[in-house]
Amino acid sequence: MQESAENMAQTERMAKGTVQGTIKAKHQRLVLLVIALVVLIGAALLAAWALRNQASYFYVPAEIQAHPPESGRAVRLGGMVAKGSLKTEADGVTIAFAVEDGKARVPVRFKGIVPSLFVEGSGVVAEGHMGAGGVFEADNLLAKHDENYVPREMKDMTREQAEKVMRETTR
Amino acid sequence: MTAELGLAALWLAAALAGLQLLAGALALAGRGTSLAGIVRPVAVVQGVLALVAFLCLIAVFAETDLSVKLVAMNSHSLKPLVFKIAGAWGNHEGSMLLWVTVMGMAGGVVALVERRLPEPTILATLAGQAFVSLGFYAFLLIASNPFERLFPVPEEGNGLNPLLQDLGLAFHPPTLYLGYVGLSVAFSFAIGALVTRQVGPAFARAMRPWVLGAWIFLTLGITAGSYWAYYELGWGGWWFWDPVENASLMPWLAATALLHSVSVLAARDALRAWTVMLGVVAFSMSMIGTFLVRSGILTSVHAFAVDPQRGSFILALLAINIGGALTLFALRAGTVTEGERFALVSREGALVFNNVMLSAILGIVLFGTLYPLVAEAMGAKVSVGPPYFNPMGALFAVPMLVVLAIGPMLRWRRDSFPRIGRQLVIPAMLVGAGLIAMVAIGGVGILPTLGFALALGLGWASVLPLKGRNLRRTPLPVWGMVIAHFGIAVSLLGMSCESAFSVEKLVAIKTGDATGVGPWQIKLDAVQPMAGPNWTALEARLLVRYGDHGKVVQIDPQSRSFWAPPQQTSESALLTRWNGQLYAVLGGEADDGRWQLRLWWKPFVPLIWLGGVLIALGGLLALIGRVASDLRRIFAREKIAYRRGRMADLERAQSEDPS
Numbered sequence A: 001m002q003e004s005a006e007n008m009a010q011t012e013r014m015a016k017g018t019v020q021g022t023i024k025a026k027h028q029r030l031v032l033l034v035i036a037l038v039v040l041i042g043a044a045l046l047a048a049w050a051l052r053n054q055a056s057y058f059y060v061p062a063e064i065q066a067h068p069p070e071s072g073r074a075v076r077l078g079g080m081v082a083k084g085s086l087k088t089e090a091d092g093v094t095i096a097f098a099v100e101d102g103k104a105r106v107p108v109r110f111k112g113i114v115p116s117l118f119v120e121g122s123g124v125v126a127e128g129h130m131g132a133g134g135v136f137e138a139d140n141l142l143a144k145h146d147e148n149y150v151p152r153e154m155k156d157m158t159r160e161q162a163e164k165v166m167r168e169t170t171r
Numbered sequence B: 001m002t003a004e005l006g007l008a009a010l011w012l013a014a015a016l017a018g019l020q021l022l023a024g025a026l027a028l029a030g031r032g033t034s035l036a037g038i039v040r041p042v043a044v045v046q047g048v049l050a051l052v053a054f055l056c057l058i059a060v061f062a063e064t065d066l067s068v069k070l071v072a073m074n075s076h077s078l079k080p081l082v083f084k085i086a087g088a089w090g091n092h093e094g095s096m097l098l099w100v101t102v103m104g105m106a107g108g109v110v111a112l113v114e115r116r117l118p119e120p121t122i123l124a125t126l127a128g129q130a131f132v133s134l135g136f137y138a139f140l141l142i143a144s145n146p147f148e149r150l151f152p153v154p155e156e157g158n159g160l161n162p163l164l165q166d167l168g169l170a171f172h173p174p175t176l177y178l179g180y181v182g183l184s185v186a187f188s189f190a191i192g193a194l195v196t197r198q199v200g201p202a203f204a205r206a207m208r209p210w211v212l213g214a215w216i217f218l219t220l221g222i223t224a225g226s227y228w229a230y231y232e233l234g235w236g237g238w239w240f241w242d243p244v245e246n247a248s249l250m251p252w253l254a255a256t257a258l259l260h261s262v263s264v265l266a267a268r269d270a271l272r273a274w275t276v277m278l279g280v281v282a283f284s285m286s287m288i289g290t291f292l293v294r295s296g297i298l299t300s301v302h303a304f305a306v307d308p309q310r311g312s313f314i315l316a317l318l319a320i321n322i323g324g325a326l327t328l329f330a331l332r333a334g335t336v337t338e339g340e341r342f343a344l345v346s347r348e349g350a351l352v353f354n355n356v357m358l359s360a361i362l363g364i365v366l367f368g369t370l371y372p373l374v375a376e377a378m379g380a381k382v383s384v385g386p387p388y389f390n391p392m393g394a395l396f397a398v399p400m401l402v403v404l405a406i407g408p409m410l411r412w413r414r415d416s417f418p419r420i421g422r423q424l425v426i427p428a429m430l431v432g433a434g435l436i437a438m439v440a441i442g443g444v445g446i447l448p449t450l451g452f453a454l455a456l457g458l459g460w461a462s463v464l465p466l467k468g469r470n471l472r473r474t475p476l477p478v479w480g481m482v483i484a485h486f487g488i489a490v491s492l493l494g495m496s497c498e499s500a501f502s503v504e505k506l507v508a509i510k511t512g513d514a515t516g517v518g519p520w521q522i523k524l525d526a527v528q529p530m531a532g533p534n535w536t537a538l539e540a541r542l543l544v545r546y547g548d549h550g551k552v553v554q555i556d557p558q559s560r561s562f563w564a565p566p567q568q569t570s571e572s573a574l575l576t577r578w579n580g581q582l583y584a585v586l587g588g589e590a591d592d593g594r595w596q597l598r599l600w601w602k603p604f605v606p607l608i609w610l611g612g613v614l615i616a617l618g619g620l621l622a623l624i625g626r627v628a629s630d631l632r633r634i635f636a637r638e639k640i641a642y643r644r645g646r647m648a649d650l651e652r653a654q655s656e657d658p659s
Helices: A002-022 A026-056 A060-068 A152-156 A159-169 B003-028 B031-061 B069-075 B081-087 B092-111 B119-143 B167-196 B201-232 B243-269 B272-293 B308-335 B347-377 B384-408 B418-440 B446-466 B476-501 B608-654
Strands: A056-059 A077-082 A094-100 A105-111 A123-130 A137-141 B504-509 B516-517 B521-530 B535-545 B554-555 B557-564 B566-571 B575-576 B579-589 B596-605
Touching: A026 B347, A026 B384, A026 B476, A056 A060, A060 A105, A060 B476, A077 A105, A105 A123, A105 B069, A123 B119, B003 B092, B003 B167, B031 B069, B031 B081, B031 B119, B081 B167, B119 B167, B119 B308, B167 B201, B167 B243, B167 B272, B167 B308, B201 B243, B201 B272, B201 B608, B243 B272, B243 B347, B272 B308, B272 B347, B308 B596, B347 B384, B384 B418, B384 B446, B384 B476, B418 B446, B418 B608, B446 B476, B476 B596, B476 B608, B504 B516, B516 B557, B516 B596, B521 B575, B521 B579, B535 B575, B535 B579, B535 B596, B554 B575, B557 B579, B566 B579
Parallel strands: A056 A077, A105 A137
Antiparallel strands: A077 A094, A077 A123, A094 A105, A123 A137, B504 B596, B516 B521, B521 B535, B535 B554, B535 B557, B557 B566, B575 B579, B579 B596
């Protein structure tokens, strides 16, 4: 208790003496405002720079063939799983398939548990990066969960493709 | 009948909100002082009516009244009762009704209990609350009527998204909504204080319990949502930087900043304009979150509405509320007189620093969440994920955590580092030891390394404010602060360990075969079919053993197929030990009869959510402490008033007494 009383007395003395002395009376609010603004604008600029570098772009197979993304950069690939292309490797958990959009095909490798509605001829969005030899290494596969869920990018598919997706996945 | 009753209550409540706004505004303008008296009762009745409407909706869901369109679209007679009830808010219309209900009731509570502020400020606050509510009532009644009837009546409903048929999920949205809407009260208080130019400690004390309460609910909601994503999605992760997660994180960041600046305002009468600004920002983030989630511009399990009219409606509400509040702020901020000053090295200085850091993180998250929308408008399809959010967030989180460890030891107004220097030796050594340990282990990324070291230091530093105190006499808010800060250290430790030490195994094995992950030995005993009320499943029986001498335990991951609506989910199996969690997911069957299994050993991962619960508990203690001392003050004042009255009576009696 006594210590805190002393503290209070000390703080009082300090308040009377130094606080008003060191900080020019009216300007504290301005200084704080400027510091806060500088930090926030700095954060915004950094964010803009990082977004340019880190945002993962969405590709369809034709775009991948025309302008392949640098290998290792995180991108997303969307299209239909090509009929007859789906193979499971000997370890039982790695699959290889091709994604097509009617103009081009891109081979994809994925190690993991596939979404339940992932079948040949259905739509898929693969998250990953281009690996060596033009094979897309997928870290994650997004497929249609149910009739209300379509990966956002697939909304722009042609009518026939969309209908095909509907037929294939809502059996 | 119930549906019509609910709709009538909703219309009445909307009308009362209009009346509340009108009467409050007129009374403030000095044109109807007689109207001032009705504002509080109207606010209370409005809250009650909104509640009646919401209860009606729950009733039609509970009895599966399929003539109500919303029930037919989202429910199913075979669903367990608890999910029928939870289904009432597991859809767009119901969740918006829940929103206005909570908002109306919060306004009612303010009207009933808040007596400390000058009456004009309360009138302005309640009018502001009514203004915001009115927008949402209009949205419900015009664009998303939850009680709309359907003809002809269908034989059966569509069912609820199976991912949402989970007990945790039944209570996750209401928890978050309580948080969002609690911030609407803070917003209204900020508006009220700006309109009447009454920004000061009394305003801060009136606002603080609401901010604290909202913040507790947001903390719990985010923690529960993260745990749900962890075990229900079956991807082994606990945070995906999904726009929907960000939508709940942004109000939390703003509320955390607000919570601290409101404390400075209450204790020291500093940071006046900043606190008001944060009050506006925090609720704006709630509304932006709701817009992102509900407008359908983002696709996820949360995006119920894909109706463009609704998106535009919410966007308009957003623009009116946020734009209006910011305009008011711009007009009035200059007239809010400057509060008390403080030195750079002081408790206030540390709190301001962390406020700015939190705002920067908020900006980073907001940018990253909105960027895909902006990019899409310009013709590029992008998504933004961990490679952006993790390093950018850490850039500001690391200095924030350092200051978080030091700040509570600093004195108000002015302090110096040499005074507290000695106390910081042990935390600094712990940070050093943590860094060395992680580097020695090797192969650990920068962020987990930093997180681990900071968690150790912060864990120690967070309890230092209790040093030298009589623990029995330590006020509850101090306990709350210590526990919440300690919770951050706990959570951070869990995140770092999960990220640094998780082991994953993906295999395909036949029944009877064994495999292992980390220290675990795992045998696939059998795979059997199962059936539930509205699903069938394949269930794997795994016999697992920790180390060579552990007891054999059975866990059963499932792969479930729902039929209404048709969808498959994987029910992961979790086995928790004191030092971590074993996580098992059953995949598909390969052609040769092998079963896919995905297994993780995640050391100390439960600490993430334990930390979240501790943070919320700290908030709860602070809230209890604040409310209790407010009540004591009210009682003391009434007692004094009563005694004064008695004295006056006595004196009068004596003076009248001729003898």
